Amino acid sequence: MDEGGNRNWTYSEYLNLRQLLELQGEDRGISSDEMHFIIVHQTFELWFKQIIRELTEVRDILCQVPVPEDQIPVAVDHLGRTTEIFRLMASQWTVLETLTPQGFLSFRDGLGTASGFESYQMREFEILLGLENSERFGGIDPLDSFRKMVDNGEAKKEILERLESVKDLPSLVESLMKWIERTPIMGSLFGSEDDQEVVSDYIDSHLRAHREICNLASKSSEMMAARMNAAHDGAISFLKPDGEISRSRAGLLFIESYRELPLLTWPRKLVDAIVELEESMVKWRHSHARMVERIMGRRIGTGGTSGVDYLDATSQYRVFKDLWSVRTILLKPDSRPELVNSDFYGYNSSK
Numbered sequence: 001m002d003e004g005g006n007r008n009w010t011y012s013e014y015l016n017l018r019q020l021l022e023l024q025g026e027d028r029g030i031s032s033d034e035m036h037f038i039i040v041h042q043t044f045e046l047w048f049k050q051i052i053r054e055l056t057e058v059r060d061i062l063c064q065v066p067v068p069e070d071q072i073p074v075a076v077d078h079l080g081r082t083t084e085i086f087r088l089m090a091s092q093w094t095v096l097e098t099l100t101p102q103g104f105l106s107f108r109d110g111l112g113t114a115s116g117f118e119s120y121q122m123r124e125f126e127i128l129l130g131l132e133n134s135e136r137f138g139g140i141d142p143l144d145s146f147r148k149m150v151d152n153g154e155a156k157k158e159i160l161e162r163l164e165s166v167k168d169l170p171s172l173v174e175s176l177m178k179w180i181e182r183t184p185i186m187g188s189l190f191g192s193e194d195d196q197e198v199v200s201d202y203i204d205s206h207l208r209a210h211r212e213i214c215n216l217a218s219k220s221s222e223m224m225a226a227r228m229n230a231a232h233d234g235a236i237s238f239l240k241p242d243g244e245i246s247r248s249r250a251g252l253l254f255i256e257s258y259r260e261l262p263l264l265t266w267p268r269k270l271v272d273a274i275v276e277l278e279e280s281m282v283k284w285r286h287s288h289a290r291m292v293e294r295i296m297g298r299r300i301g302t303g304g305t306s307g308v309d310y311l312d313a314t315s316q317y318r319v320f321k322d323l324w325s326v327r328t329i330l331l332k333p334d335s336r337p338e339l340v341n342s343d344f345y346g347y348n349s350s351k
């Protein structure tokens with residue numbers, strides 16, 4: 001090593017390869033099936049580590065006020081990489097599917113109560129994203145099981161402390177929605193004098209156009225009329241929860257409705273990147289459940305959950321709910337409210 005800490009690494013030193021390759025449990029005399037089971041898990045955990053890094057960077061960028069504009073593309077890049085990791089992991093379940101049900105049963109008892117349920121890195125990125133306990137299956141607090149494990153000496157206190165500290169910080173979804181809340185709407189700046197009035201006019205004209213479209217569709221049958229009424233009520237309660245306009249949802253509606261405006265290019269790309277990320281996570285969760293169903297049917301999990309039913313329930317989780325919901329109330333370009341202050345968005349046409 002030279003004075004500055006630079007060093008002529010060998011490949012193996014740089015990667016800590018010797019240590020890494022000693023961690024698969026061969027000293028316990030495991031079968032090839034079990035070694036493959038361990039390697040797939042370890043690979044996922046390494047990717048989880050990278051995911052936490054990437055998402056932390058995104059959260060840190062988005063929780064600044066204001067968010068420096070040149071950092072939005074950086075956030076989009078981190079999100080894009082995370083999505084690719086989830087896609088890669090989703091396709092890795094097929095490697096596990098080479099394990100026959102009996103091949104798995106032959107070492108399953110040895111796992112005891114060990115389960116992916118105890119993956120603290122998975123919990124960390126869920127918390128970092130902003131998955132609420134109330135949204136989890138059975139409203140469980142995943143930190144409870146780590147508290148118990150710490151009490152029983154089965155997990156280190158530092159793990160629990162780390163999860164708690166992530167929980168105390170703003171989540172990615174909170175930071176994102178606060179940023180979206182500040183989107184200029186119809187050229188009106190967040191917090192400016194007549195902003196409330198401009199936003200309210202915009203939302204009312206969107207809702208009027210939505211009502212008209214629902215009215216037209218209602219003509220075909222009574223059943224359709226009931227559905228359209230419910231759809232319109234849904235649009236109102238989305239945009240005006242508790243009767244008051246939600247500016248973050250109004251901002252999101254604006255970004256999605258006027259996607260072609262040059263000034264909205266990066267906000268739109270960021271929103272798209274988040275939707276793509278959540279979609280890739282959902283698909284990853286879904287393929288985990290299918291792999292588990294194929295290998296062990298509907299038996300209960302080693303972690304004590306119902307198994308496949310539990311995993312299927314987790315694929316219903318949505319952290320970025322508003323980003324999904326806004327899609328339900330969008331209007332085709334010709335029906336959306338006419339854009340005012342188009343110059344503000346760097347576009348010299350009003351449509």
Ligand code: HEM
Nearest residue numbers: 040041044115116117119122292301302303304305307314
């Ligand atoms: C034959 C292979 C596998 C089987 C049969 C299996 C089965 C299960 C089951 C039944 C659960 C529900 C919790 C429980 O009661 O145990 C679970 C949860 C979980 N598994 Fe797997 N799994 C397998 C492979 C993997 C791999 C390779 C990973 C990668 C790290 C993984 C990560 C997880 C995670 C993170 C959870 C918690 C999910 C949540 O609570 O949202 N599993 N697994």
